Amino acid sequence: MIEYLIESFLCLLALCLLFELFFKRSRHYRINRVVLLFSVLFSLIVPLFSISTTQLSFPQSLQSESMIQVISLVNYLPNTPSAPLADSDLAFDPLFLLSIVYTIVVLFLFLRLILHLSLLVVRGWLAERTTFDGHELRLIDEEVTPFTFFHSIFVSRKSFENQILDRQLILHEIAHKSQWHTIDILFIELVQVFFWFNPMVYIIKRWIRTNHEYLADDFVLRSGVSQREYAEKLLQHTFPDKYARLVSGFNHLLIKKRLIMLTKFQSKRPSSFRFLLLLPVVSLLFTATAFSNVAVPDSVIPGIENNLDEEGTLQADKIVWSSEDNKVYLHGKNIRVKHGDNDFKVNGRASYLGEVHCLVVDGKTVAMDSPIDVKGKSCKVVKWDAEAARKKFGKKGQKGAVEIWSN
Numbered sequence: 469m470i471e472y473l474i475e476s477f478l479c480l481l482a483l484c485l486l487f488e489l490f491f492k493r494s495r496h497y498r499i500n501r502v503v504l505l506f507s508v509l510f511s512l513i514v515p516l517f518s519i520s521t522t523q524l525s526f527p528q529s530l531q532s533e534s535m536i537q538v539i540s541l542v543n544y545l546p547n548t549p550s551a552p553l554a555d556s557d558l559a560f561d562p563l564f565l566l567s568i569v570y571t572i573v574v575l576f577l578f579l580r581l582i583l584h585l586s587l588l589v590v591r592g593w594l595a596e597r598t599t600f601d602g603h604e605l606r607l608i609d610e611e612v613t614p615f616t617f618f619h620s621i622f623v624s625r626k627s628f629e630n631q632i633l634d635r636q637l638i639l640h641e642i643a644h645k646s647q648w649h650t651i652d653i654l655f656i657e658l659v660q661v662f663f664w665f666n667p668m669v670y671i672i673k674r675w676i677r678t679n680h681e682y683l684a685d686d687f688v689l690r691s692g693v694s695q696r697e698y699a700e701k702l703l704q705h706t707f708p709d710k711y712a713r714l715v716s717g718f719n720h721l722l723i724k725k726r727l728i729m730l731t732k733f734q735s736k737r738p739s740s741f742r743f744l745l746l747l748p749v750v751s752l753l754f755t756a757t758a759f760s761n762v763a764v765p766d767s768v769i770p771g772i773e774n775n776l777d778e779e780g781t782l783q784a785d786k787i788v789w790s791s792e793d794n795k796v797y798l799h800g801k802n803i804r805v806k807h808g809d810n811d812f813k814v815n816g817r818a819s820y821l822g823e824v825h826c827l828v829v830d831g832k833t834v835a836m837d838s839p840i841d842v843k844g845k846s847c848k849v850v851k852w853d854a855e856a857a858r859k860k861f862g863k864k865g866q867k868g869a870v871e872i873w874s875n
Contacts, residue, residue: 475515483507517758643687780807791836826869
C-alpha cells in the first residue's frame with residue numbers, strides 16, 4: 469500500500485510538472501482539460517499494475533542437489549493456542565494508528581461531500597423553474613451570482629424578477645452546463661477524499677477549476693460578446709464561497725488570471741506538439757511503476773540446473789529478520805509452514821530456517837529488523853546453499869541465502 473501511494477504521488481508530481489511547463493499557459497483549453505483528467509487517472513491506475521518480466525516456476529524434477537539445503541525444524545514455539553506473543557508483537561504499531569487516522573479523515577470528508585451534494589440536489593428539486601432566452605433556470609431566494617450544478621443553472625429570484633439578469637453571465641453558465649464541468653469537479657473531489665494527504669491533488673484540483681473558467685470565458689467570446697465588455701463584467705461580479713465547492717460559476721479569485729488569458733493570443737504552435745511531449749513521460753512512468761523484475765529460481769543461475777524436487781510455503785502475518793541472532797522470525801496468529809521436513813502450525817512466533825546471512829523477498833534484499841507484511845499471502849520459500857547463493861546474489865550470498873516470494 470505504501471509503495472502504491474509513493475508511486476502514485478511521484479506519477480502525479482511528474483505529470484503536474486509537465487503541465488506547468490508546457491500546457492498551463494496554453495489557450496488550448498480542451499486539450500488542457502484532457503491532460504489534467506488523464507494525469508489524475510494515470511496516477512491512480514498505473515501503480516496498481518504489476519507486470520513481471522520473468523515467470524516464477526518450480527519444476528518438480530531434481531537435476532542438481534547442490535543449490536538446495538533441505539531445511540530441518542529449528543527453534544519454533546510449541547503448536548498450541550496458549551503460546552504467548554513476543555514483546556515485539558505487543559508493541560505499539562504506528563502504522564495501525566496511521567490507518568485509523570486515515571480512515572477517520574476519509575469518512576469525515578466523504579460524509580461532508582455527500583452532505584453538500586444532498587443539499588444541492590434538494591435545493592434544485594425545490595427551486596422554482598423558469599426560462600431565460602430559451603434556457604431553463606432555477607430561482608433561489610439568496611442574492612447570488614448565477615452558478616451551475618450538472619444541468620441546473622441557479623440564479624437569484626430578485627435578479628430575475630427585476631430583469632437585471634445579465635445575459636453574459638448566463639452564457640458563461642451555459643458553457644459549464646453544456647461541457648459537463650460538474651463531472652470533473654465531482655471526480656477530483658472524490659479523489660481528494662481518499663488522497664487528502666497528497667498535496668498534488670489540491671494543486672491539480674485548482675488547475676481543473678481554473679481551466680473550466682477559461683473554457684467558459686472562451687465560449688462567451690465565441691458567442692459574439694465583446695472582449696472589453698466581458699472583461700468589465702468579470703470585474704463586477706464575484707462568486708459566493710458557500711456554493712463554490714461543488715458548482716461552477718464566477719470566481720473572483722481567478723479574475724486576474726482570466727483577464728490575462730482573455731487578452732492572450734492563441735499560439736500558432738499545433739496542439740499535437742504538446743501531446744508529443746506527453747508521450748515519452750507517460751511511457752517512462754508506466755515502465756518505472758508497472759514493470760518489475762522477478763527472480764526465477766530455475767533459470768537465473770548460470771552453470772547450475774535449478775530444478776526443485778519440492779516447494780516450500782509459509783503463511784504468517786509478518787516476517788522479521790532479527791539482528792540479534794540472524795534468524796528469520798514468523799509472526800502471526802495462524803503461522804503455517806510446509807517446507808522440507810517441516811510441516812507445522814503455530815500461533816505467536818516461529819523460527820525454523822536457522823541462521824540466515826542473506827534474506828531476499830520478492831527480488832529485493834531485506835534489511836534486518838524491518839517487518840515485512842505478508843498477511844493473507846501464501847509465500848514460496850527456498851534456502852540456497854553458499855555456492856548457489858553466491859552465483860545468484862553475488863558477494864552478499866557467499867554464506868548462503870533465503871529467498872521468499874509473496875506475490
